[in-house]
Amino acid sequence: MEQAELERARQLFEDAVRARLAGTAIDKVELLQYGDVPEIEPGELLGRVFLTPPEGADPADMAVRRRMLTEFHKANPGAISGLSKAFGGSAGSGAGLFITEGPEAGPDSPGPLIHLRIKLSRGSSALGLSGGDQPLTAVMARLGPDDLETLDTLIAAGIASSRAEAVRWALARIRERPAYEQLRARAREIEDLKSQF
Secondary structure (H helix, E strand, C coil): CCHHHHHHHHHHHHHHHHHHCCCCCEEEEEEEEECCECCCCCCEEEEEEEECCCCCCCCCCHHHHHHHHHHHHHHCHHHHHHHHHHCCCCCCCCCEEEEEECCCCCCCCCCCCEEEEEEEECCCHHHCCCCCCCCCCCCCCCCCHHHHHHHHHHHHCCCCCCHHHHHHHHHHHHHCCHHHHHHHHHHHHHHHHHHCC
16 A cells, blocks of 8 residues: 555545544554555555543553443443444454453553554545445455465555455456356256255
8 A cells, every 4th residue: 555545545534533532531543454464465554543541540450441441331322332342343344343451562662551452444435445345244265375466466466456356357367257157057957956855
């Protein structure tokens, strides 16, 4: 992703988060891309909102962390749902909203202990990034290293912007083959025969 496009997306994300979570003690808002942290796939973005622990709270106290998480969740159900929908958290998008607890150590400071993670698809219209509007169904597949390398090669070559898009591209190539239509016709014949039993 071009740096200017990423900076624009970061600003849009931060503005939306601060507007929807107005009154919440937010320490920091981040929008990360592939290569920033291991869990981000090529073509994906990860938005994180770090909450500020209460004054004088012991950062190592798990009870404090759980209480912060519970209070945040109770105080912001509409905002959480709105952020999830606005940034690609609808069913079938492969994205979603995750609220987690745990230490987040950074190079400058230990950082806040609770953060809100929203996994964003690159085509999230809320960020003004390019993407399609067709309905998609989420499918989980376990891939080996060779298959992952194939998908990442398609991304590096500019054919796809994410692993999911690379899989869709490959499936579209299969549908273009004349033998595929013959295969579909045979599958329909088999289904017709099954229904006669």
